Amino acid sequence: MAKIDPKLEQRLEDMPNRVVDLIVRTDGDPTPHLEWLAARGIEVRQVFKLSPGVAVSAPGRDALNLVAQDWVVSVELDEAMRTM
Numbered sequence: 001m002a003k004i005d006p007k008l009e010q011r012l013e014d015m016p017n018r019v020v021d022l023i024v025r026t027d028g029d030p031t032p033h034l035e036w037l038a039a040r041g042i043e044v045r046q047v048f049k050l051s052p053g054v055a056v057s058a059p060g061r062d063a064l065n066l067v068a069q070d071w072v073v074s075v076e077l078d079e080a081m082r083t084m
Contacts, residue, residue: 003067004075012060021045021078022063025053027071040065 012020026033030052037044037054042062046055055078056063066072 003072008075008077009064009067012064014060016061016064017059019057019059020063021055021057022066023053023055023076023078024066025051025073025076027073028052030054033069033071036069042066 030047034044037056040062042056042058044054044056048054066075
């Protein structure tokens with residue numbers, strides 16, 4: 001399974017300077033990686049413990065760097081959920 005949907009990956013590549021909100025699922029507790037994120041200018045908006053991960057805001061070019069990290073399980077767009 002890919003870490004990122006190809007359409008989202010293309011969107012981030014096409015708009016490297018646009019800030020996007022993402023959910024980054026991590027392999028275990030995300031806390032040890034918060035410093036890494038901050039050092040790269042990636043704003044952590046929320047830390048999830050039950051389902052390990054973080055909600056972040058980052059420019060597309062920085063968000064693409066997340067995919068290469070071995071502690072990242074998946075990267076997805078943080079969108080409002082709608083019910084029928």
